[in-house]
Amino acid sequence: MSELAATELCASGPSGARTLQVWRTLMSWFSFVFRIFWEIVKGTPSLAQVLSFLGVRHPLLSSSLAFKPLPADAPTDTPPPATAAQSAILGKLMVVLDLDETLVCAYETSSIPSFVRKQAIEAGLKCFELECISGEKDVEGEAKVSHVTVFERPGLREFLQQISEFADLVLFTAGLEGYARPLVDKIDVDNRFTHRLYRPATVSTEYREHVKDLLSISKDLCRIVLVDNNPFSFLLQPLNGIPCVPFSAGQPYDEQLLGVILPLLKRLSLQKDVRPVLYERFNMPEWFKQHGIPIVDIKE
Numbered sequence: 001m002s003e004l005a006a007t008e009l010c011a012s013g014p015s016g017a018r019t020l021q022v023w024r025t026l027m028s029w030f031s032f033v034f035r036i037f038w039e040i041v042k043g044t045p046s047l048a049q050v051l052s053f054l055g056v057r058h059p060l061l062s063s064s065l066a067f068k069p070l071p072a073d074a075p076t077d078t079p080p081p082a083t084a085a086q087s088a089i090l091g092k093l094m095v096v097l098d099l100d101e102t103l104v105c106a107y108e109t110s111s112i113p114s115f116v117r118k119q120a121i122e123a124g125l126k127c128f129e130l131e132c133i134s135g136e137k138d139v140e141g142e143a144k145v146s147h148v149t150v151f152e153r154p155g156l157r158e159f160l161q162q163i164s165e166f167a168d169l170v171l172f173t174a175g176l177e178g179y180a181r182p183l184v185d186k187i188d189v190d191n192r193f194t195h196r197l198y199r200p201a202t203v204s205t206e207y208r209e210h211v212k213d214l215l216s217i218s219k220d221l222c223r224i225v226l227v228d229n230n231p232f233s234f235l236l237q238p239l240n241g242i243p244c245v246p247f248s249a250g251q252p253y254d255e256q257l258l259g260v261i262l263p264l265l266k267r268l269s270l271q272k273d274v275r276p277v278l279y280e281r282f283n284m285p286e287w288f289k290q291h292g293i294p295i296v297d298i299k300e
Helices: 002-010 014-041 047-053 084-090 114-122 156-163 177-187 256-268 274-282 284-290
Strands: 093-097 104-108 127-137 143-152 167-172 193-197 224-228 241-243
Touching: 093 256, 104 177, 114 127, 127 177, 143 177, 156 167, 156 177, 156 256, 177 193, 224 256, 224 274, 241 256, 241 274, 256 274, 274 284
Parallel strands: 093 167, 093 224, 167 193, 224 241
Antiparallel strands: 104 143, 127 143
16 A cells, blocks of 8 residues: 555656655654554553653653753864863863763663664664662562663763863762662773762752752862753752753764763863853853742852
8 A cells, every 4th residue: 555655656756756755754753653652552661761762851751951952063162182281280170970861871671662772772872781779679678679771872981081081080970879889880890980979969959859069079169060961960059060961762873972071071171160161151040040949159
């Protein structure tokens, strides 16, 4: 039936060729939707999980509001690498990195639709299996062991290697240590992170829980940045935040780490104070005000 329809469309000339292209696009889309529907019928993932695999974020399914993404192209005013004299005067930049949806994305292995996993791997995403301690208890009161599939954001290993040449790296996640520690062991085999901070190191505020306070890492806010997909992580130090696009298994060609964030970090490594540059770039205090959160003492 579809072949007959395609033949009739081709016979109508240039306009028919355009119609054929539309027809093929629709058929491809319907096929894709049917595969998702079939996985749901089989009881594999929840709606929220399916959307997260595809990189779709909905206000009702997400705990954080999205920030305007960093531009796809690297800054054109990125300076040359710092000289030895400059590096000696400024010292290393402190780069604090979030984990989930910033460096990796992770799902319970049993919840991943087989076609999503296959397409991600065929597209070149690196992944690995992980056993980790869950925050839940089993019927006997013992901590449950979860089986997780982790997808690395494209360029992750090279990103960590290059940043470590001009910055001290700190891992700061709102995830539990039983899950995050073995995961980070896998992606940081060269021990590039000088410190690792987990959920107990976060703080609760009037507006959000699990906020990351950079003063727990350094009292000097001039040379420290936090890269995170959740803008609310910056609530206490909005001038030190670098918001990034959330990463999911449905984004195998993502270029945020090497193409966007790395050039910005190189530029910041040459600044005596990173906050004026980040204020001009993102104006996070204004973003918080737009969401009903007053920001005070932002210059401290």
